[in-house]
Amino acid sequence: MTTVTANEVRVLARSRDVDPVLAVVDDEVVVIPRAEVREQDRVLCTKQMLVHELGNEVSDIEAQLFAGRLTNLLTD
DSSP, rough: OOOOOHHOOOOOOOOSSSEEEEEEEEEEEEEGGGGGGGTEEEEEHHHHHHHHOOOOOOOOHHHHHHHHHHHHHOOO
């Protein structure tokens, strides 16, 4: 089962890529620019969505809770 970690959420929050997203690529959760997402990849969250939900500063607890929410999306 693929899970999203709080660290991956923090990497997305700090990413300086152009239009970064948190995506499942080949069964691995990664942060990549949206332009690199392929048809078979699954975008879980954009940085824009993350900032809208949590603001510019993401605490450890917020990152853990958000990671849990994203992991739940993968099991639905």
